[in-house]
Amino acid sequence: MTSCGCLMLEKVEGDASAKTRVKAAPGAGAGAWCGSCAGDWRGRSEAIFPIYVMGSSRESTVAAARGIVDSPEDPIWVAVKAEAKSEAEKEPILSSFLYASVLSHDCLERALSFVLANRLEDPTLLATQLIDIFNDVMLNNKDICRSIRLDAQAFKDRDPACAQYSWALLYLKGYQSLQSYRIANILWNQGRKVLALALQSRISEVFAVDIHPGILSI
Structure with a gap:
């Protein structure tokens, strides 16, 4: 004591x-x-x-985070594409899924928009509509672009169940729900509160994670 x-x-x-x-x-x-x-x-x-x-002050962790954010080559996205290509070769039955989710896109933001939209769609909120909303939010907000990469790095470094960056993007509901709430938070702060609440309801239903969109800080 x-x-x-x-x-x-x-x-x-x-x-x-x-x-x-x-x-x-x-x-x-x-x-x-x-x-x-x-x-x-x-x-x-x-x-x-x-x-x-969380929040380790070790120099290696700080340097790695700086490299993720500042690198012009986007190492997280490069790794995700390489992993998806490798997995498609190992499991041909998943090649269409991996192409549609990762390999057909030109950046991590668009791939994430596709994945989240197809997880969160319902009969009245179509995936194509959600993709447009998510792309508009993520491609125009540098903070969320930074956060989705740092989150992917954190999952890979700290979660024994996440051996690859692409696993967080494609399969882990913790990562997917967190990014969904980041988007809902931005919509809330833009004044689109009804849409943010609709997303909150759907995210809670799909991922069993419930965070009010007004309280999550990027």
Whole structure:
């Protein structure tokens, strides 16, 4: 227990196994810690949960993120296309799906628009309509262009279930739902609140993830 009343991550050794638990000092706010404890908390959490620690300050992580955003060659998109081409050769039955979802597009934004639109369409909200809406949002907003790439990198680095960038784009509902809500948030902030709420309802139904479009910050 820390003298300043911060949350403390404690490793408890047992005879048969080691367990980890989080303790809160009396009166501590949930999820709070002071500046003097932040460094110690990060070290403890990285040791216990190495792939789930967010906001790592390690130079390699910072350099990788900078390269993703600033590179004129768009390394994430290059990797996604290469992975899709390789998978199409290994699984010919998926070649049409991979061509339509990835290989027929000229950028990550258009591929993501296609994937999300086909996941979220319903009889009254057609995929072709959603593609136009999603393309208009993503191709005209540099912040979301940056975020979808950093999210893809984060999924690949931190999620053991995501071995390739293309897996996040094509198969992981966590990534897909997050990008859908980024789009809904932009629509909300543009004053298109009814459309944003309609998307929220559909996203919740399809992905079982419910975030109000007015509260998600890019």
